[in-house]
Each structure stands twice: as structure tokens, then as C-alpha cells.
Amino acid sequence: MKRTGTRIGTVMAGVQAKIAARTYLPGTRLPSVRAQARAMGFSVSTVLEAYERLAAEGVLTARRGSGFYVTGPVAPLALTEIAPQLDRAIDPLWVSRQSLETDASVLKPGCGWLPADWLYEAGMRRALRSLARAGTLELTEYATPLGHPELRQVLARRMAGAGIDAAPEQVLLTESGTHAIDLICRFLLEPGDTVLVDDPCYFNFHALLKAHRVQVVGVPYTPNGPDVDRFGAAVQAHTPRLYITNSGVHNPTGAVLSPVVAHRLLALADRSDLVIVEDDIFADFELTPAPRLAAFDGLSRVIQIGSFSKTVSASLRCGYIAARTDWIESLTDLKIATTFGGGRLAAELVLRALTDSGYRRHMERLRLRLSGEMHKALPRLEALGITPWLVPQAGMFLWCRLPEGTDAATVARTCLKDGVVMAPGNAFSQSLSASNFLRFNVAQSTDARVFDVLARALSA
Incomplete structure (x- = not known):
């Protein structure tokens, strides 16, 4: 009897876990009692009892002649419950x-x-002192939709040094690098889409993509960049919408993308509907600049993002997106919808820190x-x-x-x-x-x- 009760609990826990992970949404028909019994190796009576108990708790509803269905509402999103x-x-x-x-x-x-x-504390203090003497608008007002014009000009010049041709109007300031990726995901992805990532890659890419309810496929990473053959196979098999990567100093491996791999990746992207997000957060750590996908591509299918938390201050939340003009227009609307005016004070501090003679x-x-x-x-x-x-x-x-x-x-x-x-x-x-x-x-x-x-x- 005790073993039967344990098995019933196992079935119930499995169903509830899939509801919590939103694998089973409201209205989803559960596998039939017999199919579930075969899959789990339990008796039909065990699965039926588990389903009936969940129905009694209001988790499921039974429809005569049809089966058991998940009731609503949608479970609150718990990222740790997503496989x-x-x-x-x-x-x-x-x-x-x-x-x-x-x-x-x-x-x-x-x-x-x-x-x-180790961070730029001295420059931050100088920027704060300077900003304390600034006008009222810098200290109190919302930012413009695209963000601080002078900082965007500085970022455009910095990208030009890496061979990336981006006008200031193609640069959108964000609250952080993570916010930049979140906006891009909102703009380009629907639940169920496929996103390619490096394997291994920065672990918060996994967490953020879970929140967007997409399928994530890892591509093995080599000392020269992603395994191009495996990348091509993944593109063919999964028709991914996005690929997210670091092109400079790769996190976590420290590897550097080679020009040959970069060109082969872009050729694969051109033959598909794939957009590449290039996270350039470690650019200032490089001794010799690595190839940039955004430079080879001309910001056609590649979106570049970055921020300053690794070199200036982790407390200063300011990032950017560089992309083609029509995409920036739509991303700006999304930014207003999710953060309204953005951080004018943070952008002003970043500008002063980056243009400080000590940086x-x-x-x-x-x-x-x-x-x-x-x-x-x-x-x-x-x-x-x-x-x-x-x-x-x-x-x-x-x-x-x-x-x-x-x-x-x-x-x-x-x-x-x-x-x-x-x-x-x-x-x-x-x-x-x-x-x-x-x-x-x-x-x-x-x-x-x-x-x-x-x-x-x-x-x-």
C-alpha cells in the first residue's frame, strides 16, 4: 500500500511540475491514463487515482469520454522549473x-x-563630482527615447574603431546588457522559437531565454569559435531565429573568434532567417581586437550589444544596442513600453567616465x-x-x-x-x-x- 501511495505521488508530482514549467498550459489534454501508465511503468489504476486526486484538488478537470485536462489560470513563471x-x-x-x-x-x-x-572608482568619483554641478535636466529629467545623444556618438566612434559602421541613430541605450538582450528577444522571438547558443556560454543567457519560453540549442564551442559543421546542422534541423554569442573574449572559455569561422557563420546566416546577437561586453579587455561579426555583416543580420559593468562600475546600469535603423525604431518603442524614459543619470555618468583622460x-x-x-x-x-x-x-x-x-x-x-x-x-x-x-x-x-x-x- 505504501509503495502504491508513493507511485501515485510520483505521477501527481510529475504532472504538477509540467504545469509549473508551463509545458502543460490551461486546456492541455494530458496523456491518456493507459499511455501514461505505459510511459511510467505503473499500473493503470495508479495513474487513474493520481489524475482523480489532481481533479479533486482542482488542478485537472475530467471530461467524459475525452480525458483529463489542465485547468487555469497559467501557473506563475518559475524559471527553476523549466528544463x-x-x-x-x-x-x-x-x-x-x-x-x-x-x-x-x-x-x-x-x-x-x-x-x-579593480574597477574605475577614481573616474566614477570625478564623474559624480562633475555631474553634481550639472544643470537640473541631467539630474532630474527622463532620457530621450534613444538615449543620451553624446554617449551614442561616443559609442558609434568606438565601434568604428572595430570596423563597425553605425551612425548614432543606429544606437539605442538600454538599462544594461541583459536588458538589451531582453528587448531583442521581445522584438524577434515568439514562445517555441529556437535560439542557438554556444556550448558552453554565459550562463545567464540560459536563464533569460527560459523566461522567453524558447527552445535553446547548444553548439559546441572550439578555440576558434563555434563548430561550424555542427552550427550548420543545427540551422538545418531547427530553423533557429537567433544565435547569441561573444565575439571578443568569449565567456566562459576565453577563446577568440577566427576570421574564417566568422565568414562561414555569416554565410550560414545569410542562407537562413537567422539573426545574430553579438555581445561585446569584454571589448576593452582585448590586447588585439578579434574579428567582429557586426563589422563583416554591416549590421544587416547582426545586432551588437554591450555595457560597462565589467570595466567602469557594476553599480552603473547602462548598456546599448547597435542595429539596422528600422529595427532600432521598433526596439525604441519596446524600450518605452518596458522602461519608459530610461536612465539619463547613468548615461551621463558613463559618458563622463569613458571620455575621462584616465580611462x-x-x-x-x-x-x-x-x-x-x-x-x-x-x-x-x-x-x-x-x-x-x-x-x-x-x-x-x-x-x-x-x-x-x-x-x-x-x-x-x-x-x-x-x-x-x-x-x-x-x-x-x-x-x-x-x-x-x-x-x-x-x-x-x-x-x-x-x-x-x-x-x-x-x-x-
């Missing part, structure tokens, strides 16, 4: 929350940003400092049997393989108990094929305790 299901120690949202919520005593080699004292020197020092910490971290990791997938030319990330047979999620859970936040590989992998990888932020790995805790976790 694939991951242990919370490796869930992208959980990694982010651990990194954001913990106090200063917790070490964060798994987070994706620089330590506070170039700040970035030179930062690149040298990151290079130094990269070379310090490598032997420390290798002493633990942890090997880099590649040694990046620039940036803050090392994508590393753990010793054979080691599970990164288990290591992360153990380290978390000792006050160290790690970033396990499967948080970045749509295919969950990176279970023995960790991403290290070398700027957040300067404390020897990181490696002491890691050594204990590996030997546990």
Missing part, C-alpha cells in the same frame, strides 16, 4: 544569487565580475593586472591537477578541466560550505556535457584560501 533541471549548486540562477547575496567574507572565484577595487590608463593597468593574475593562477591550478582548456590571450576567465572522474557540482557544493563560490561547468552547458569543468575568475582568485579550499574539496 533542464539542475542541482541548485550548479543552476545558473543559484550561482548568480550566491555571488550577489553573500557578504564580503565569502570568496567568489566563480563570479563574473572584477573586485570592487585609457585605467584599462592599460587593468589588462596588465589581469595578465599577471592569469599567470599566477595557472600553476596553482595545475598543481591541483586542474588544466586550462586554453590559455586566453586576454580577459579574466580560465575554463578548466578537473582531474579525471571529478564532478564539478560536488566540488562546488563542498567549497560553498567553506565560503567559496565556484562556477561549475554545467551551469554554462546546454547539453550538460561540462560536468568536469569549472570557470575561474582570476581577478577573484588572488586569495590563497581559494586553492586551499579547492584542494580539500578535490580530496574529499
